[in-house]
Amino acid sequence: MNGKHVDQIKKEIWQEYLERTPASLKHTQAAKNFMPGGDTRSIAFYTPYPFFAVEGKGSCLYDADGNKYIDFVNNMTSLVHGHAHPYVMDAIRKQTKKGITHGVPVEAQYKLAELICKRVPSVESLRFCNTGSEATMFCMRVARAFTGKEGFLKMDGGYHGGHDFVQINTTPDLATEDLPKAQATKGVPACTQTDVFLAPFNDLNTVERxxxxxxxxxxxxxxxxxxxxxxGVPPQEGYLQGMRELADRYNVLLIFDEVISFRVHEGGLQAMADVKPDLTAFGKIIGGGFPIGAFGGRKDIMEMFDPNKPDSITHSGTFSGNAVTMAAGYANLEIYHQKDVDRINTLGKRLTEGFDGAFAKTGIQGGTRGIGSLAGIAFTDKVLKDSKDVVLSMIPYMELMQYLHLEMLNRGIFFLHRGMFTVSTPMTEIEIDKAIKVFEASLELLKPLAVKIQNQ
Ligand SMILES: Cc1ncc(COP(=O)(O)O)c(C=O)c1O
Structure with a gap:
C-alpha cells in the first residue's frame, strides 16, 4: 500500500487526466456555447468532462489528443464487433452507393426480420423502428391494444428508454420497505404513475401480490x-420461468426488453433461459452500429400492425427500416453466431474472474456480476439481487468509482463510469488481461480512499 494521502492521490489522478486531454477540454468549452453543459447524451457524460473521440478501430478508441483506449463501453454495449468492423463497413459502403433510405420497402428489411425471427423462437413477426426506446414503447402500445388494459408492471429501477411510461422509477425507491412507490422522472406527467406498478427484480412474491x-x-x-x-443483475434460478407462469396465470402479457441482453446468446437471454415472452424489444447490436430498434413476438399480437386490416395500429418513423441500417444490422448478425457469442462470453468470464482476483489481492471489498460479455463491478462482496441492492451498494462509493474510472482512463482502459464493462469480438485474452492488470494497479493506488470510505 502506498503511503500517500488520499487528497494527494485524487489530485494527481485528476491532474493527469487534465494533462492528457487538453484537446477534449477545448472541445468541451466550445460545445458549451451551443449545448447545455456541452452535452447531448446524459449517459455519456462524466466529470470533469468526457474525452472526445476522433476514431474507433477494432477494440480501441482514439481521442482528440491521440490517446488510445481499449474500449469496454462499446457505445453502451451496442458495438458487439467493436469499431468499424471491415465486414460491416463493406456492407455499409455497398449500400450507401445505392442510396440510404428510399421511402418504400427494401428487401433488406425482411431479410433482417427473417434472421432475427429464426434466431429467437418467440418472435414470429417483427417491425423496425429507430431506437430501443421506440421498441419498448410500441411493445407497450400493442399490449394495451391487444388486451384492452392500460396498466403495466415494471421492475423497480428498470430502464427501458426515454418515453414517459417507462420513465418511472428508473432509479429504485430506496425509502420503502414494502411495495416500491411510483415516482416519475422530472418533466414526466404525474398521470403516468397511476398505471405503472412496481416490483423489485428477482422477486416473484411481490409480482404475484x-x-x-x-x-x-x-x-x-x-x-x-x-x-x-x-x-447487470442476472435472474435467479427459476425467476424468468416464474414470471412466465405468473403472466399466464393472471392473464397479462410478458414483454422482454432484450435491447442489451440480446448479445449474450444467439437467440437472446430468453433462449439461454428457455423462456418465451409474448413480445420482445430489440435495439443496439441488431443495427450494426446504426440507430435501430425492433419489436416483435406472437403473430396474433403483431398482426394488429398489419395495414391491410381495418383499425390497424399505425407505426411509422421516417427512418424506420432504412436501407443502410438494415444492411449494417444484417452484416453484423451474419458474423455473430453462437460460437462468436461463446468466445466473448468466455472472455467476459475471464474478465470477471480477474477482477474478483484483483479485489482479493488488494484486500478491497468488492465483486463482479453480469452475464456473458456483460460485466459490472461493485464495492461489495454481497450478491446483488435487484436494483435497490445495486444502488445502495454504489452510493457510499461514488467517489471511489469516479477516481477508479479516471485512473483507468489515464492508463488506457475505457469503461462505463457506473462500473460496467462490455466485451467485443475484436478483443482477445490480451485486452482482457491488460484490463485486469490496470484494474488491479488502479485499485492498489486507490486503496487509501477505499479504506477511508469502508471505515466511515
Ligand atoms: C434495456 C434498455 N432498454 C431500452 C433502451 C433504450 O434504447 P435506445 O437508447 O436505443 O432508445 C436502453 C438503452 O440503453 C436499454 O439499455
Missing part, C-alpha cells in the same frame, strides 16, 4: 430478463 390485486388493470409485465441498464 400485485397481480392478484391489479391484474384486471395490467396489460403486461415489462422487464429485462437481466437488469442490464439497471446494474
Amino acid at each position: 400485485i397481480l392478484k390485486d391489479k391484474a384486471e388493470k395490467i396489460a403486461a409485465i415489462i422487464m429485462e430478463p437481466m437488469l442490464g441498464a439497471g446494474g
Whole structure:
C-alpha cells in the first residue's frame, strides 16, 4: 500500500487526466456555447468532462489528443464487433452507393426480420423502428391494444428508454420497505404513475401480490430478463420461468426488453433461459452500429400492425427500416453466431474472474456480476439481487468509482463510469488481461480512499 494521502492521490489522478486531454477540454468549452453543459447524451457524460473521440478501430478508441483506449463501453454495449468492423463497413459502403433510405420497402428489411425471427423462437413477426426506446414503447402500445388494459408492471429501477411510461422509477425507491412507490422522472406527467406498478427484480412474491390485486388493470409485465441498464443483475434460478407462469396465470402479457441482453446468446437471454415472452424489444447490436430498434413476438399480437386490416395500429418513423441500417444490422448478425457469442462470453468470464482476483489481492471489498460479455463491478462482496441492492451498494462509493474510472482512463482502459464493462469480438485474452492488470494497479493506488470510505 502506498503511503500517500488520499487528497494527494485524487489530485494527481485528476491532474493527469487534465494533462492528457487538453484537446477534449477545448472541445468541451466550445460545445458549451451551443449545448447545455456541452452535452447531448446524459449517459455519456462524466466529470470533469468526457474525452472526445476522433476514431474507433477494432477494440480501441482514439481521442482528440491521440490517446488510445481499449474500449469496454462499446457505445453502451451496442458495438458487439467493436469499431468499424471491415465486414460491416463493406456492407455499409455497398449500400450507401445505392442510396440510404428510399421511402418504400427494401428487401433488406425482411431479410433482417427473417434472421432475427429464426434466431429467437418467440418472435414470429417483427417491425423496425429507430431506437430501443421506440421498441419498448410500441411493445407497450400493442399490449394495451391487444388486451384492452392500460396498466403495466415494471421492475423497480428498470430502464427501458426515454418515453414517459417507462420513465418511472428508473432509479429504485430506496425509502420503502414494502411495495416500491411510483415516482416519475422530472418533466414526466404525474398521470403516468397511476398505471405503472412496481416490483423489485428477482422477486416473484411481490409480482404475484400485485397481480392478484391489479391484474384486471395490467396489460403486461415489462422487464429485462437481466437488469442490464439497471446494474447487470442476472435472474435467479427459476425467476424468468416464474414470471412466465405468473403472466399466464393472471392473464397479462410478458414483454422482454432484450435491447442489451440480446448479445449474450444467439437467440437472446430468453433462449439461454428457455423462456418465451409474448413480445420482445430489440435495439443496439441488431443495427450494426446504426440507430435501430425492433419489436416483435406472437403473430396474433403483431398482426394488429398489419395495414391491410381495418383499425390497424399505425407505426411509422421516417427512418424506420432504412436501407443502410438494415444492411449494417444484417452484416453484423451474419458474423455473430453462437460460437462468436461463446468466445466473448468466455472472455467476459475471464474478465470477471480477474477482477474478483484483483479485489482479493488488494484486500478491497468488492465483486463482479453480469452475464456473458456483460460485466459490472461493485464495492461489495454481497450478491446483488435487484436494483435497490445495486444502488445502495454504489452510493457510499461514488467517489471511489469516479477516481477508479479516471485512473483507468489515464492508463488506457475505457469503461462505463457506473462500473460496467462490455466485451467485443475484436478483443482477445490480451485486452482482457491488460484490463485486469490496470484494474488491479488502479485499485492498489486507490486503496487509501477505499479504506477511508469502508471505515466511515
Ligand atoms: C434495456 C434498455 N432498454 C431500452 C433502451 C433504450 O434504447 P435506445 O437508447 O436505443 O432508445 C436502453 C438503452 O440503453 C436499454 O439499455
